[in-house]
Amino acid sequence: MSISLSKLVPILFFGVLAGTTYAAVNFPFPQNSAYDGNGITLSDKATAATNLQSGFQHYLSTFYNESGNYAGIRSNEGSNEYFSEGMGYGMLLMVYFSNSTTSYQSQFDKLWAFYKACPDSNGLMNWKMGNLSPTEIWGKNAATDAEMDVAAALIMAAKQFGDDKYLTEVATLLAKVRQYEFETNGLHKPGDAWNDKKNPSYVAPAYYELFKNVDTEGSSFWGTTAMNANYTLLETNSAEYSTGLFDNWSNSSGTGLDGYYGYDAARTPWRLAQAYYWFGNTRAYTMLNKLGSWVATQNATNVSGSIQRNGTFGGDHNSTFIATLMTALVTSTTHQEKLDAFWNEAVSLGNENYFNQSMKLLCGLAVSGNMPNFAASATALPSTRPVSKKTFSVQGNLLTLENLSYENIQVDVFSLNGKQIRTLFRGPATQTLTLSLAGMKRGVYMVKLSQSGSSVTHKVIIR
Numbered sequence: 226m227s228i229s230l231s232k233l234v235p236i237l238f239f240g241v242l243a244g245t246t247y248a249a250v251n252f253p254f255p256q257n258s259a260y261d262g263n264g265i266t267l268s269d270k271a272t273a274a275t276n277l278q279s280g281f282q283h284y285l286s287t288f289y290n291e292s293g294n295y296a297g298i299r300s301n302e303g304s305n306e307y308f309s310e311g312m313g314y315g316m317l318l319m320v321y322f323s324n325s326t327t328s329y330q331s332q333f334d335k336l337w338a339f340y341k342a343c344p345d346s347n348g349l350m351n352w353k354m355g356n357l358s359p360t361e362i363w364g365k366n367a368a369t370d371a372e373m374d375v376a377a378a379l380i381m382a383a384k385q386f387g388d389d390k391y392l393t394e395v396a397t398l399l400a401k402v403r404q405y406e407f408e409t410n411g412l413h414k415p416g417d418a419w420n421d422k423k424n425p426s427y428v429a430p431a432y433y434e435l436f437k438n439v440d441t442e443g444s445s446f447w448g449t450t451a452m453n454a455n456y457t458l459l460e461t462n463s464a465e466y467s468t469g470l471f472d473n474w475s476n477s478s479g480t481g482l483d484g485y486y487g488y489d490a491a492r493t494p495w496r497l498a499q500a501y502y503w504f505g506n507t508r509a510y511t512m513l514n515k516l517g518s519w520v521a522t523q524n525a526t527n528v529s530g531s532i533q534r535n536g537t538f539g540g541d542h543n544s545t546f547i548a549t550l551m552t553a554l555v556t557s558t559t560h561q562e563k564l565d566a567f568w569n570e571a572v573s574l575g576n577e578n579y580f581n582q583s584m585k586l587l588c589g590l591a592v593s594g595n596m597p598n599f600a601a602s603a604t605a606l607p608s609t610r611p612v613s614k615k616t617f618s619v620q621g622n623l624l625t626l627e628n629l630s631y632e633n634i635q636v637d638v639f640s641l642n643g644k645q646i647r648t649l650f651r652g653p654a655t656q657t658l659t660l661s662l663a664g665m666k667r668g669v670y671m672v673k674l675s676q677s678g679s680s681v682t683h684k685v686i687i688r
Contacts, residue, residue: 249328250385251599254278254321257675258597259635259651260502264555266594268565271643273593276572280586281322283576289315289332292357295342296335301579306363309350312340313374314583320381320599321590330386333378337394340375347405347417349398350375366418369406370492373429376402380435384599392439399440403447411446411454412477422482425462425471426492428455430509431499435600456508459493466534469516469553473531485539487531488580491549495588498552502591503598510556517553521563525551525570544571544585552588568592624649624685626658626674636660638685639671646670662687 255274259266267273288299288311298311315336319329340350342359345366352371353364379395382388405417413427414420430452437447461479463469472481473489483490494516500509519536529538530546551567554560571585590596626636636649636658649660649672662672665687673682 249326250323250330251387252323252385252597253325254323255593255595256321256597258594259637259648260594260597261505262651263502263505264498265558265561265564266555267568267592268561269644270593273568273589274595277586277589277593277595278322280576280582280589281318284318284582284586285332287576288579288582290357291332291335294335295339295357295359296332297339297354297357298336298583299579305356307339307354307357309340309343309352309354309368309371310374311579311583312336312350313371313378314587316378316382317374318586320378320385321596323385328386330382333382333386337375337379345417348401349405349417352416366416367406368416369402369413370424370427372398372402372406373427373432377429377432377435380439381599396439396441399436399443399447403440403443407446407451408454411450411452412458413451413455423458423475423477423479424473424489425459425475425479426473426489426496428459428493429496429499430456430506431496431503431598434500434504435598438600459497459512460508463512463515466536468519468534468536469512470519470532470534470536471516472534481534484534485531486534486546488545491530491545491584494549494553495584495591498555498588498591499596501555502596503601513553514556516550517556517560520550520553520567521560523550525563525567528567528570542574544574544577544581544588547571547574548585548588552591555592564592622661622663624660624662624672626660634658635675637673637675638662638665639673639682641669641671 255270257270287302290297290299297307298315300306300308300311316333319333319336323329339357343350343354345351347367349367349372351362351365352368355361355363376395376398379391379398383391406414408414413423415422415424415427433447433452437444440447458475458479459471462471462475462481465481470486471490471493473483473485473487475481494513497509497513500506501513525547527538528547528550529540529542531539531541532546547567548571551564551571554564554567568589571589576582577585635651638646638649640646650658662685667687670685670687671682672685
């Protein structure tokens with residue numbers, strides 16, 4: 226077997242230092258993260274990115290609406306009703322879909338401005354507003370799930386758009402969240418005005434890891450108190466049924482009250498997948514793996530909700546159930562084919578209503594490697610210069626990368642149509658790295674070297 230390398234072809238490079246002009250944002254979509262080896266992602270990332278981009282454009286044109294300095298996410302097409310949860314979803318999507326030519330920071334800022342313009346008595350957004358007007362309160366008081374996503378979006382926006390003003394604002398927001406939407410024992414409340422039951426899908430352990438580094442006065446609360454209390458609630462809920470399906474509602478111990486994996490509970494696997502992807506959390510892994518083992522026995526075309534927790538399907542075949550259950554499949558390579566099948570089924574459903582489309586996009590971003598933790602990535606950018614030609618050399622079946630000055634890199638092999646074939650290396654590397662391409666079939670491939678700030682490819686011919 227002989228290997229030759231063609232001329233180096235840069236495919237993506239952006240700057241994060243002041244004054245650079247390579248791109249509008251620091252982490253352009255698609256990010257194609259491998260999450261440091263925590264779990265699996267979709268096989269065909271290139272096609273997934275295309276599908277996601279198409280779905281996002283529909284989301285923008287159908288549900289995003291702005292007036293002056295304010296914007297909101299419509300509760301459905303043509304509606305003048307805006308939920309606080311939609312603000313969180315919209316803000317996350319603006320951050321993660323910003324790319325090398327288009328920044329959605331303006332849209333992000335208008336969503337955030339409307340959130341701030343609609344406070345309840347505790348300074349948190351009223352959960353339902355009308356007509357993009359701060360005076361039209363259609364549902365009083367705050368819902369905790371909204372604050373979780375809004376706060377996380379602000380942290381990611383600071384890294385994506387390079388503006389620390391968001392960190393100052395989120396610290397203020399999180400202090401209110403701690404005071405009004407959580408108990409002193411760490412358990413979440415469903416909102417700032419009621420607490421007679423719990424909502425497992427409001428538990429966001431990946432976000433608590435982010436919050437502890439921003440809300441410094443609450444660092445121990447987020448990192449230990451809230452983390453342990455809410456993980457324990459989820460573990461109790463997960464243990465009730467062999468399927469591992471979570472309940473829409475539970476008591477403070479985690480015992481289910483509703484009996485269904487419905488439109489509330491559906492968000493729980495996605496939130497656990499974030500905790501596993503970003504931090505390799507073993508508690509998240511255990512619950513996902515249990516649920517994923519059941520999901521792997523199901524055909525995506527048959528999945529319909531709301532689902533009784535014993536596994537009996539309902540009548541709603543949509544992405545709320547297909548895409549969210551898909552995120553439970555990320556724990557094992559044995560689920561790769563099933564993961565791909567669930568995503569393909571979600572895509573086949575086309576553009577859906579507000580909530581279903583939100584779940585499709587958010588879960589699709591996660592399983593395609595396009596929802597990385599920017600807060601972690603941003604600390605691993607020692608350089609933003611493009612990789613040099615001199616970095617690559619080949620002898621026999623060995624590919625050698627030299628003059629590396631990056632803390633973390635990834636080397637992947639792709640087919641010419643963009644399908645990922647193999648990851649050759651992932652992790653910290655300095656100076657020289659030698660990798661083997663032995664065992665690969667004859668053909669033409671692309672070898673991609675990635676570091677948070679840049680990526681380049683070589684064409685590799687295996688004879």
